[in-house]
Amino acid sequence: MSAQNNHILYPGKTLGIIGNGFIATRLTQDAQRSGFKVGVYGSQASDAAMKQADFETVGALSDRAKLKEFSQECDAVTYVGANVDAQVIEYISQYTWVPQGKETLEVIQDRLLERAFFDQINVNIAPYVTVIGLDDLYQSIDSIGYPAVLKPIQRGLGERSMIINKQSDITKAADFLETGTYVLESYIPHDHEFSLMVAKGQQDTQVFPLMELKLKQEQLIEAAAPAKINEDVLAEIMRIGTAVAQQLTYVGVLEIGFYLTKTGTLYVKGVTPGLTTQGNVFDKVSDVSQYEEHLRAIIGIPLQPIKPLQPSIMMMIQKDQMDDIQTQWLLKDNWRFTFYQQTPDSQSTIAGHVLVAGDELDKLQLQVDNTEVWNKRTRTNNKEE
Template sequence: MPVIYPGQTIGIIGNDQRAYMLALKAKEMGYRVAAIVTPQMQNTSFARLIDSQIDGEFNDYQTLVQLGEVSQVLTYTNELLDETVLEQLAQHYYLPQGSNVLSVTQDRYLEKVFLSDLNINIPPYATVVDVDDIQDAIDSIGYPCILKPIQKGYGKQYQRFIQQPSDLENIEAALELGTYILESWIPDAQELSVMVVKTEDGECVTLPVIENEFEDHRLKMSLVPARINQDVATEINRLAHLIGEKLDYTGVFGVEFFLTPAMNIYVKRIMPTPHATGDVLTHTLNFSQYEYHLKAICQLAVGPSRLNNAGMTLGIQEAQRSLIQTQMKIKPDWYFNLHNVTTNQQIGSVTATGQAIQPLIDNYEAADLY
């Protein structure tokens, strides 16, 4: 495929913060942006940024065709799109990410099989379809464990944490979605991630390892460089390269890891798009994950990453609005990213940078943000 130069149009399939940030960077680089605008996206920051708006829904093929007709390259930020629709789209329009990766990442079982075939360490698991399977699986992998639908995309209300036999009471009611995965819970694990850039010719570039903290299934904090030793960082980069080599994909993707106190590394999951955990790199790296992604899908030169300073990013919730507004008046060296991506949804982040991590943590704690 030819190189996509600034002045041409990038079609973005998605309506989340990643789509918005990707569109911002594309505009900054001189590209035009086209996107599908659903009714929920009207009058949002994202909608106002778009040069060519296509009305419709993401999984409607004819709507996607309209987007393809006005774009020189297509990209998606929603990892739960219909793979078969995207496969059909890729036959007629340039979609560098492809659709094959979604068959791996949308299904927890297929994702684990993919990783196991690469001899990559993953948490022990079993497939479950009825109550008897749960008990058999627990006999094998033990407590604690977590029950998850095999298909990703369902909310946390469809997951069940099982810590002891009494938690199995009325467990049959939790199996309404069919097949599940029962997975060992990894206690006291440090959560890490790495974003990987894969080019059209198969070159993989890993970005610095990120340390993450989640709260109630939601990303609370990301910091870089991760507080790990060099041996762990080297192994994580090796695993990320191995996964990247085997994925049929072009662009930025992410891999999440568990690191136990005994220094055992488990792969948690693969993320087939830029991801919120990578936003901490925006003000700490030579190029953000979004610029790397655009370079890869447009076939521009992609070079090595360079970490310029330490950084820590906190997610902003609606309840923190007044606190954040106060900090905006007194913190001239913090980076604030506050916007409405979709209606009735306030998403944002704040990033602080410096020479070391601990002073950044101390400053957030002093501001009652962390």
């Protein structure tokens, strides 16, 4: 860490951003407002972040010539999501300053390294074993139990995981296991899922209010903050958040995910270095956004103390909900709508998000539920299942 201490990026310098979509666009806008020239690196010239930037480089993350060219134009580079390979960061660090570093990516992109890290800081994670072939799987399933989840060691884009609900499912894993080493872990049935976002500066740390998430098939539907939770559980979440931030060689915003079971047992789901979709809820919940705090961290100035302002709920807007959303647009005075600029070839079904702000989370949730916009989708999905 000492090599990164007191490394300041002053206004007028050039910040490079690796990423795309709404998050990269917002960070670009905040950096430009703070006086920086911004370059964006991504694979789609039509992406909104590319259009917002002062300059852009279109290229794949495997294109070393393009990466070198881009890095040499920047005084510092930040990545906005965790899908950048650690080797890419190691490579561009030869040509520019990358405040976040590569170490956290190395830890979270290898599931065994990640689990060793969690063991080191004494946190509760799902029981797991390493499996190489079908024999391993048959021998291990009794100790893990059903249901179990089979995941590749290397985390990344396009990866596949498989749920094993019963013994007859194991034979289906034969082809699955041909691609390398896997982790077999217990599936943790849980009543609640939480997200803690931490900003780690070069000298200081700030923690955002805890969020509760609602997901459907791993797709985010809702984020609400500050989460309503038992004080003892909140204290343990904060302890873990602080321990993670202290142990990781990292500068910037990161997210730690948690599961809470019906019996009150807390499990750590994982760590995500970078900005998140659910982090947009802080545009209303607190007096500083995830983008402002991330920028302060990576350019080397003190983080802003985070003060809660009001409870808020963020609901994701799907394209097929737009007719209903237009009705709410006309009716709601406490709803703030954000619509994402889509590239012509975008496969995303997400149109944007809405922030619902007020005095009490329960009342806000009731307001959301009464519109039936998201209830209809849930009922439809349940029928399909």
